[in-house]
Amino acid sequence: MVNRVLMWAAASPRLQRQVTENPVARRAAHRFVAGARLEDALEAAAELNSRGIGSILDLLGEGVEDLSGVGHAVAEYEEATQAIAAQGLDSTISIKLSQLGQTVDRDACVANLGRILGGAKAVGVRVEIDMEDSTLVPDTLELFREAATAHPQTRLAIQAMLRRTPLDLEALAPLKPRVRLVKGAYAEPVELAQQGKGEIRAQFKFLTDWLFRHGVDPAFGTHDDELIAHARKAAVQAGKGPEDFEFQFLYGIRRDLQRELVDNGHRVRVYVPFGSAWYPYLTRRMAERPANLLFFLRALVGR
Ligand SMILES: Cc1cc2nc3c(=O)[nH]c(=O)nc-3n(C[C@H](O)[C@H](O)[C@H](O)COP(=O)(O)OP(=O)(O)OC[C@H]3O[C@@H](n4cnc5c(N)ncnc54)[C@H](O)[C@@H]3O)c2cc1C
Structure with a gap:
């Protein structure tokens, strides 16, 4: 129930305006978001690096519907890759193709992706591609296939909850794909996605084993102790x-x-x-863990 309300809240422009214009809400969001500016993200990356942890910079924003917004996202990502290289940070960038114009002008999206990948390669920074909701999955796989042929370092997020994912991975196998395996953050219908925690975990474990056999340098994007334990064990079994x-x-x-x-x-x-x-990102995190909603509400009322 809370979950459904939060998914609704994520999609409500009116609520979004009310929350994001509230300075207290902006401060509370800082637990999950580095800040509004690239400098904030670079600072967070440097702090993580000092603890032996790498970072992945993600410019918030998705479903960009006008080309000026797209231009802004491309410029921010280019600036981010340059800054990562200039500061010698251990950091990748992760992009959403919908920010690059995927649903507005696919040719522009292809050109923007090529531009970001080329620029990042020139300064030795790796690029990752987020996976968005199921309507964008087929095209994202297609664009990844093209991108990974020229830029094999590129990593793609793959969602374990989607029923189609095992077949998608089989189709990518000849590319020896670099994958970030995640459960999947979007509300999807039962025809397309597993809904039960147990089923999603089972598919995640199956795909983890698959990635150790067929992928290169797999990444596991999860906070789930059981799945992390499984990956550690599967790595040993695969001789990694x-x-x-x-x-x-x-x-x-x-x-x-x-x-x-x-x-x-x-x-x-x-x-x-x-x-x-940051609003849609934050509401998705709250939907995953309603305790975060309590944290956020408490911060809003100053307790
Ligand atoms: C690096 C990274 C990149 C991602 N990229 C994508 C992507 O491109 N596309 C996509 O659809 N999804 C992406 N996700 C989100 C992912 O799909 C899940 O929605 C998210 O990771 C929660 O699932 P979980 O595996 O952590 O398991 P859960 O069952 O949600 O959580 C397991 C445990 O982790 C802790 N935990 C999990 N979430 C939270 C939270 N929000 N706050 C506090 N504690 C929490 C809790 O202790 C919880 O019991 C990404 C996740 C990560 C970590």
Whole structure:
């Protein structure tokens, strides 16, 4: 129920305006979002690096519907890659194709993606591609396939909850894809996606084993202890060492576990969202864990 209300809240422009214009709400969001500016994200990345943790810079914003918004996102990402290289940070960037014009002008999106990938490669920064809702999955896979042929370092997020995912991965196998495996953050209909926690976990474990056999340098984007334990065990069974894969976390979540993994020699990378468009991101995080909603409401009323 809370979950459904939050998914509704994520899509409500009116509520979004009311919350994002509230300075107290903006401050409370800082637990999960580095800040509004690129400098805030770079600072967060440097702090993570000082603790032996890599970062993934993510400019918040999705479903950009006008080309000026697209131009702004492309420029921000280019600036981010330049700054990461200039400051010698251990950081990738992660992009959403809908920010690059995927649903407005696909040719422009292809050109923008090529521009970002080319620029990042020139300064030695890796690029990751987020996976968005199921309407964008087929095209995102297609664009990844084209991108990964020219830029094999590119990593794609793949959602374990989607029923189609095992077949999608089989189709990508010849590319030896770099994948970030996640459960999936979007509300999807039962025909397209597993709904039960147990089923999603089972598929995540199956895909983890698959990635150790067919992928390159897999990343596991989860805070779920059971899935992290499974990946550690599966790596040993596949003859992989801790340098052959990484765990990825969201900013502000399970810092205890991040530390424990680093202390045990694992590679850890934290996804650092920044930018003014933090509202849909934050409501998705609250839908995953209603305790975060309580945290946010308490911060709003100053307790
Ligand atoms: C690095 C990274 C990148 C991602 N990229 C994408 C993407 O491109 N596309 C996409 O659809 N999804 C993405 N996701 C989100 C993902 O799909 C899940 O929605 C999210 O990770 C929650 O699932 P979980 O595996 O952590 O398991 P859950 O069952 O949600 O959580 C397991 C445990 O982790 C902790 N936890 C989880 N979430 C939170 C939270 N919000 N606040 C506090 N504690 C929490 C709790 O202890 C919880 O019991 C990404 C996640 C990560 C970590």
